[in-house]
Structure formats: structure tokens, C-alpha cells
Amino acid sequence: MSHQGNDSVLAWNLSFEFFKGRRFKENLGNMVLQILINGVLTSGIYALLAIGFSLIFGVARIVNLAHTALYMLAAYYIFLFGHLLGLNILLSVALAIFLTTFIGMVIYKFCIDPILEHETSIVIVTVSVAIAIQEILLCFFTGDFLSPLPFVSGYVEFLGVRISAQHVLTLVVIFFLLLGMLFLLFRSKLGVSIRVTAQDREIANLMGINVGRICLITMGMSVLLAAIGGVMIAPISILEPHLWGEPLVIVIAVVVLGGLGSIKGSVIGAFILGFTETLVVFILPGGSFLKGAIALLIVVFILWFRPEGLFGVVFEEERL
Amino acid sequence: MFIQKKKSNNGIVCGLVVFLTLGFVYGIAAGQTYKVGVTGPMTSYNGVMNWEAAVIGAEEINKAGGILNRKVELIKIDTNEVVSVTDAVSALERAITTQNIQAVTGSFRSEAVLAMQDIAMDNKIIHLATPAAAPEITQRVAENYKRYKYFFRPSPNSLHWVDVYLQCAELLRDKVQKELGIKDAKIAIIADKLLWCDPIVKLLYSRAPSVGVTVVGDWRVSPVATDLTAELTAVKASGAHMIFAPMAAGGGLALALQANELKIPAVNIGLGTVSRLGVWKETQGRINYSAGMAAIATCAATPKSLPFWNKYIERTGDSPATPAATYDVLYLLKAAIEKANSFDPDSIVAAMEKIDILGAQGRLQFNPADHQVKMGEGWCLAPVVQFQDGKLITVWPKKYGEFKLPPWMVEYWKTKGKS
Numbered sequence: 001m002s003h004q005g006n007d008s009v010l011a012w013n014l015s016f017e018f019f020k021g022r023r024f025k026e027n028l029g030n031m032v033l034q035i036l037i038n039g040v041l042t043s044g045i046y047a048l049l050a051i052g053f054s055l056i057f058g059v060a061r062i063v064n065l066a067h068t069a070l071y072m073l074a075a076y077y078i079f080l081f082g083h084l085l086g087l088n089i090l091l092s093v094a095l096a097i098f099l100t101t102f103i104g105m106v107i108y109k110f111c112i113d114p115i116l117e118h119e120t121s122i123v124i125v126t127v128s129v130a131i132a133i134q135e136i137l138l139c140f141f142t143g144d145f146l147s148p149l150p151f152v153s154g155y156v157e158f159l160g161v162r163i164s165a166q167h168v169l170t171l172v173v174i175f176f177l178l179l180g181m182l183f184l185l186f187r188s189k190l191g192v193s194i195r196v197t198a199q200d201r202e203i204a205n206l207m208g209i210n211v212g213r214i215c216l217i218t219m220g221m222s223v224l225l226a227a228i229g230g231v232m233i234a235p236i237s238i239l240e241p242h243l244w245g246e247p248l249v250i251v252i253a254v255v256v257l258g259g260l261g262s263i264k265g266s267v268i269g270a271f272i273l274g275f276t277e278t279l280v281v282f283i284l285p286g287g288s289f290l291k292g293a294i295a296l297l298i299v300v301f302i303l304w305f306r307p308e309g310l311f312g313v314v315f316e317e318e319r320l
Numbered sequence: 321m322f323i324q325k326k327k328s329n330n331g332i333v334c335g336l337v338v339f340l341t342l343g344f345v346y347g348i349a350a351g352q353t354y355k356v357g358v359t360g361p362m363t364s365y366n367g368v369m370n371w372e373a374a375v376i377g378a379e380e381i382n383k384a385g386g387i388l389n390r391k392v393e394l395i396k397i398d399t400n401e402v403v404s405v406t407d408a409v410s411a412l413e414r415a416i417t418t419q420n421i422q423a424v425t426g427s428f429r430s431e432a433v434l435a436m437q438d439i440a441m442d443n444k445i446i447h448l449a450t451p452a453a454a455p456e457i458t459q460r461v462a463e464n465y466k467r468y469k470y471f472f473r474p475s476p477n478s479l480h481w482v483d484v485y486l487q488c489a490e491l492l493r494d495k496v497q498k499e500l501g502i503k504d505a506k507i508a509i510i511a512d513k514l515l516w517c518d519p520i521v522k523l524l525y526s527r528a529p530s531v532g533v534t535v536v537g538d539w540r541v542s543p544v545a546t547d548l549t550a551e552l553t554a555v556k557a558s559g560a561h562m563i564f565a566p567m568a569a570g571g572g573l574a575l576a577l578q579a580n581e582l583k584i585p586a587v588n589i590g591l592g593t594v595s596r597l598g599v600w601k602e603t604q605g606r607i608n609y610s611a612g613m614a615a616i617a618t619c620a621a622t623p624k625s626l627p628f629w630n631k632y633i634e635r636t637g638d639s640p641a642t643p644a645a646t647y648d649v650l651y652l653l654k655a656a657i658e659k660a661n662s663f664d665p666d667s668i669v670a671a672m673e674k675i676d677i678l679g680a681q682g683r684l685q686f687n688p689a690d691h692q693v694k695m696g697e698g699w700c701l702a703p704v705v706q707f708q709d710g711k712l713i714t715v716w717p718k719k720y721g722e723f724k725l726p727p728w729m730v731e732y733w734k735t736k737g738k739s
Binding site: 030031034037038041042138142143144145146147149150153154155161162163164166167236237238240242243245246277278281282285286287288289291292 | 364365549550551557571573
């Protein structure tokens with residue numbers, strides 16, 4: 001099948017060799033495998049970013065639009081320490097995570113905490129913080145595209161599909177991080193306090209839980225997740241100071257799709273969006289640039305039928 | 321009674337007035353400059369390159385006496401065009417009204433140039449945009465000459481990139497046949513979803529069969545995409561031997577890095593992002609065997625090419641890429657103004673249409689119909705360069721050097737791949 005070569009938005013490019021004749025089944029199998037593996041990669045990254053965002057919203061009702069800006073800050077720290085200053089990888093990672101978390105906590109203490117009751121103001125303040133971080137990075141690093149060194153180089157071949165070693169490392173870290181989060185939230189006293197505060201702050205207060213302290217700890221955890229995300233994703237991405245904008249839209253979409261405040265929902269939402277994007281790249285390559293838009297359309301479609309999200313609550317009082 | 325005559329000071333006063341007037345007039349004449357605005361996103365290498373190359377040109381011209389006894393004065397205009405076309409338009413408007421620029425050059429984002437073009441034309445500013453490549457920009461000159469005649473493009477457009485890509489396809493087709501025994505070479509296209517890439521994708525599909533290669537697929541990615549793992553996985557599955565990647569933003573660098581990381585068994589040819597020497601150091605050599613199209617390279621297109629190349633490296637520490645064509649723009653302006661013997665825009669336009677000079681990019685002459693500089697061998701060259709173990713080698717035109725297939729590509733196709 002020869003391609004007619006048009007640039008219309010929904011160009012169906014079906015001239016891949018693997019759609020032809022006797023190699024169809026083998027090639028279809030390969031494509032399914034590639035979609036699965038790339039889908040898991042993309043979804044894992046979105047899940048890591050979305051969980052932190054969802055956590056702070058669920059507990060403290062903070063829509064932290066500086067979340068991805070902090071993830072970007074961590075990425076730049078890795079570039080600074082690992083690439084420019086040539087520090088040891090582990091030291092660079094530790095410094096990047098520590099500094100980003102510290103800055104996140106300072107932002108919370110001085111910018112968010114004083115206006116905690118004013119949710120709309122928090123949105124504006126956090127956007128302003130994100131833009132400030134962007135401009136500061138622009139001053140120090142310019143707008144050039146930067147690429148930190150990967151922690152591990154090379155690739156791994158899994159059932160004929162190549163995945164960079166850095167991607168594999170990132171997925172392993174995300175997996176253990178998610179396990180750690182689940183353990184913390186469902187098996188520890190702190191986790192119980194966090195979940196109770198998320199369910200009902202007044203009752204939590206009455207039960208003797210220091211709600212302010214729990215919000216602070218949750219914010220720290222949220223920023224820590226963003227920092228780890230930035231550190232792990234930096235080597236598989238290209239850094240530039242406007243990097244925070246696009247993932248923010250995806251993160252919000254994932255969290256809304258999953259249900260605001262639902263960790264489980266965020267993970268599932270991340271997988272839905274991640275796989276949608278991967279499917280678009282493989283099945284509609286001429287429209288690869290639309291992967292984000294199509295993924296968001298899916299979100300809108302699901303919200304039509306379930307406005308509260310997949311695992312959200314219909315009424316505030318029912319929050320689990 | 322004596323009447324004392326007052327001594328007349330009229331002569332002294334007159335002399336003083338004449339002296340001061342002459343001094344004032346001389347002062348004004350001596351202070352007049354020819355103001356050229358240089359646009360571009362000045363926080364990134366594209367804009368910086370536009371600026372630095374122009375500075376080198378201006379310094380040389382001023383050292384030689386300027387243009388018709390006027391010094392060239394460059395005005396830096398930060399357009400922020402990567403993020404906002406509106407910002408670019410505002411920046412140019414501000415420069416025109418507050419700085420009184422008489423000519424403008426620079427800018428790589430075609431969408432921004434299209435918008436700025438109208439502002440320049442409204443004010444009869446000579447506009448030589450480079451390296452923005454969309455054919456639509458000069459098509460306006462052809463369709464509405466009276467309005468857009470002040471616009472000239474002194475660097476290649478997308479249509480030239482298609483010719484270059486196809487000539488590279490022929491070279492690589494022969495190479496994969498000779499070294500790998502592959503008779504039907506395949507191309508995959510990964511391109512930004514931007515205006516200047518549209519004709520490249522379309523024409524590659526239609527013209528590739530004429531050079532004996534097949535396009536197996538195209539992936540149009542967002543200009544802000546930074547992870548192309550999925551696209552590269554799909555490209556590998558398509559069996560492509562060459563990846564043509566017209567990408568001007570971060571995607572170009574991401575492609576080169578990730579294609580190397582995943583050892584995708586294909587030669588990738590991008591654009592200016594991977595055609596600077598500095599990229600090798602910045603990525604610590606992780607873009608080996610990646611190729612890109614440059615404005616100027618070490619192949620001596622003209623006697624001006626190498627001296628400019630060396631001067632640029634001495635000044636900035638990096639080699640010039642496509643935005644560095646602003647160096648030639650200053651000399652084009654000088655030649656046109658001196659030919660017209662006037663700073664009047666209409667006179668400059670008439671002279672510029674007849675100009676024929678040697679620049680660092682090659683021989684520069686404009687098509688009178690659309691004011692596009694003539695492109696190709698013998699004209700504005702835009703060579704293709706490839707990183708080969710740390711060295712930036714010119715691989716097209718073929719008389720200057722040869723493509724090198726990545727070792728993993730050779731191994732893959734010899735042991736596993738079958739066409």
C-alpha cells in the first residue's frame with residue numbers, strides 16, 4: 001500500500017511493512033508487545049507525577065500547580081551536580097532531592113500555608129511560583145536544550161523490544177516507590193493519620209491528630225515524589241525552562257480522571273493516559289503530535305459518564 | 321568731547337556661530353548609524369547565534385569604514401518566539417518605533433517570521449529573515465510583490481532541505497547496498513508538527529521513489545516533545561535504514577541522543593541542533609554518527625567560509641550553525657546599499673534583487689520573483705555534516721566527505737535484518 005503523502009491531521013499511515021502479507025501476524029505481535037512495553041514506561045512516569053499531586057490535594061485540598069515546576073527544578077539540579085560539576089551520581093541524586101524538597105517546604109511555609117483556607121488564591125500563588133522557578137532557571141541555564149548524563153547507559157532488549165537502561169531503572173524506582181507509598185499509607189500510623197485527615201479534617205482534629213503537621217508532612221511527601229520524578233526522568237528527557245507546562249496538563253488530567261484525591265485512581269488514570277498516548281504513536285504515527293490531545297479527549301469522554309472520576313466521590317462527605 | 325567708538329565684536333560672534341554650526345552638523349553626521357535589528361530567542365543558542373554572527377559581520381564592516389560612511393549599529397531584539405509569536409511581534413514593533421531600525425534579520429520560527437514580516441512591510445523595513453524555512457514566507461513576495469518586496473530570505477527554505485535529503489538518500493542507498501547488501505533502502509521521517517516541516521514530509525513521500533528509496537512512515541511530533549522512545553521503537557519496527565528528522569526544537573537533540581542510546585539501526589539526519597561542534601561536548605559524545613544540516617561548515621564553499629568559521633569559534637567557543645547566516649546578511653545589506661548609493665528602502669530593494677556576492681554560505685543571489693536566495697551546489701550550499709568519533713565531517717556534497725554507518729547498524733543488518 002503506497003502512502004498518498006498528505007499532511008492532514010488524521011493521516012492514516014498504514015504503509016508499514018509489518019501490515020503486509022505473510023509477516024502480518026508476526027509483525028502484529030511485535031507491535032502489541034511494543035505498545036505494552038512503551039505504554040508501561042509512559043504510564044509509570046505519569047503515575048509518579050500524579051500521585052504526589054493527588055496526595056496533597058486529597059489531604060490538604062491544595063491544588064499545587066508548582067508541582068511539575070518542582071520536578072523540573074530537581075531535573076536541573078541533577079544536570080548541575082552530575083553533569084556540570086561532575087559529582088558522584090548518588091551524591092548528585094541526594095543533593096537534588098534534598099534541595100528540591102527543602103525549597104518545596106519553604107514555598108509551602110511562606111507562600112501556601114498563610115492562605116490555606118483560600119483555595120483559589122493557592123492556585124494563583126502556585127502558578128506564580130512555577131513561573132518564578134522557570135524564569136530563575138532561564139537566567140542561570142539559558143533556554144538551551146540540555147541533556148544530563150544517564151545514570152546507566154545502554155539498553156535492554158526484552159522480547160525483541162529495546163528499552164534504554166535508564167528507562168528500566170526509572171520504572172524499577174517508580175515500582176518500589178509506589179510499593180513504599182502503599183505500605184506507608186496503609187500499614188503505618190502516619191499513613192492512618194494521613195488517610196483520616198484526607199477523609200475528614202474536622203474529625204481528624206477532634207481525634208487528636210495535628211492536622212497542620214499532617215498537611216506539612218504530606219506536602220513534604222508530595223514534593224519528595226516530584227523531586228524523585230525529576231531526578232529519574234531528567235536523563236531521559238531534554239531540559240529547558242518551559243518543561244513544566246506540558247506534564248502539568250497531563251498530571252491534572254490523570255488526577256481528575258482517577259478522581260481527585262484518590263491515589264489508586266491516579267495510578268489507573270496514569271495507565272489509561274499513558275497507553276492511549278502510546279497507541280496513538282503506533283497506530284497513528286502521522287498524528288503522533290496529537291497523542292496528548294487524544295488522551296485528554298478520552299478523559300473528557302470518561303468524565304461525561306462519571307464526572308467525579310473513576311474512583312472519585314460523588315459527594316464530599318463520602319470521600320474514602 | 322571725544323566720542324569713543326565701541327569695538328565691534330560682530331566678527332567674533334559670527335565666527336563662533338559658524339564654527340558651532342559646522343561642529344553641530346559634523347557631530348550629527350558622524351553620529352548617524354545604519355541600524356539593523358537582530359531578532360531571535362536570545363536566551364537560547366538560536367538567537368545567540370543570530371546575534372553573534374551579526375556582530376562579527378558588523379565589526380568587520382565597521383572596521384573597513386562602514387556602509388556609505390555610516391557605521392552599522394546592531395540592535396538586539398529578544399523575540400521569545402519559541403514560546404509566543406505575539407511576543408515576537410511586540411518586540412519588533414517596539415524596536416521599530418523606539419529604536420528606529422532600518423533593517424532587520426534573524427529568527428528561526430517560521431510562524432513568528434510570518435507575523436513579523438507584516439510589521440516590517442508596514443514600516444518599509446528591509447527584512448532578511450534567517451533561518452526560518454517555510455516556503456510560505458517568500459511565497460508572499462511572489463503573490464503580492466508591491467507589499468512584500470522589502471523581504472528577502474538569505475538562507476535555504478524547506479524545499480531545499482528536501483533536495484538535500486534526497487541527495488543524502490541516494491548516497492546512503494548506495495552505501496547500504498554496498499556495505500550491507502540491502503537493495504531497497506527505506507526512510508522513516510520524524511518531523512516537528514510545524515509549518516516549515518509540512519512541505520518536507522509531503523515532498524519526501526512523492527519524490528523518494530525517484531531516487532530508489534521508500535518512505536515507510538512519518539511521525540509528526542509536538543515541538544515540545546522530549547521523549548521519542550515510542551516513536552523510535554516504531555521506526556525500528558518499520559525497518560527503516562535512514563531517519564530524516566527535520567526538527568528545530570529540543571526534539572532534534574532528543575532524537576539524536578535516544579537513537580544512539582537505543583542503538584536504532586539507522587542513520588539519522590536532523591537539522592541545526594546536531595550540527596554544532598558544541599553539542600559533542602554538551603552531550604559528552606552521545607550523538608556519535610548523528611548528522612545534521614548546517615549553514616556553514618569546514619568545507620570551503622567560498623573563500624569567506626573558513627575564515628568566518630574560525631572567527632566564530634574564536635569568539636564563542638562553538639561552531640556556527642544555520643542561524644549564523646546573519647553574518648552574510650550584513651554583507652548583503654552593505655553591497656545593496658552601496659550599489660544603490662542610497663539608504664532609501666525602495667532603492668535598496670532594487671539593488672538587492674541584482675546582487676551577486678560571495679558569502680560564507682556560498683554564492684548569494686536572489687530570485688527576483690520571490691526574493692529567495694538561490695540554493696544548492698554553486699549557490700547557498702547548506703552542507704550536511706556528521707559527527708564521526710568527535711569530528712564534524714561534511715558528508716554532503718559528497719566531494720567533501722562520506723557518511724559513516726553506525727557500527728551497531730552494520731551489525732544489526734548483517735546479522736538480523738533482512739530487507
